[in-house]
Amino acid sequence: MSLSTRAIAGIAGVVVVGAASLGTGIYWAHDAGKPRENVATMVVGTSSTTAAPFCYNDGKPLDNDALSTCLDGIKQARKDGKLPTLDVRASDQIGVGVPEDLAKKGWFALTNGGSGGQTPLAGGAEGDVLTGVTYSGSKSAGSLMSANDVTSVTVVSQDKKTQEYYAVWAFDLNNKTS
Missing domain, CATH: 2.70.50 (Coagulation Factor XIII; Chain A, domain 1)
Incomplete structure (x- = not known):
């Protein structure tokens, strides 16, 4: 059983979107800074x-x-x-x-x-x-x-x-x- 070209393209698209989302989330978390101290x-x-x-x-x-x-x-x-x-x-x-x-x-x-x-x-x-x-x-x-x-x-x-x-x-x- 082989995957169609459309299925492969769809999976690749999901992987790209997921990787972009993960990268953005990591950047945001890193850029958010440290929590305020002693609150x-x-x-x-x-x-x-x-x-x-x-x-x-x-x-x-x-x-x-x-x-x-x-x-x-x-x-x-x-x-x-x-x-x-x-x-x-x-x-x-x-x-x-x-x-x-x-x-x-x-x-x-x-x-x-x-x-x-x-x-x-x-x-x-x-x-x-x-x-x-x-x-x-x-x-x-x-x-x-x-x-x-x-x-x-x-x-x-x-x-x-x-x-x-x-x-x-x-x-x-x-x-x-x-």
Whole structure:
């Protein structure tokens, strides 16, 4: 049984198109660059956003001056509306994740909401630092939201043993009523 000229031409065409597609895909993947490093992820319901740390010193601890400058910068970015933002409703579940290397050092997350005005989203009620865990787990947004239009979320990488700070991320959640 022999293949017709049309069948051979058809197979050759499929091979050429497949090779071109593969080559383009490899070029695109190579050209896409490296993923952003040390991003934290804020999850609200089925939506999420990521952010590079607002303050980071290439894996070295942040000194007090750097932390102070960082917090001032976050306040200004919040005022200018330049922080990563998601909409949130009291019925949503929210959580936050951090990169594995910083999770190994330790981290915690707080909102400016809740009954005390500073409610842990990750870490214990006593301000415990999570170690080795990359995701906070999902929490009910209703208990974490502020009474204002915006709930601020601050995520901090802090070494549990040395108490040194390594990174700070900031997110805003737009409080929605429906």
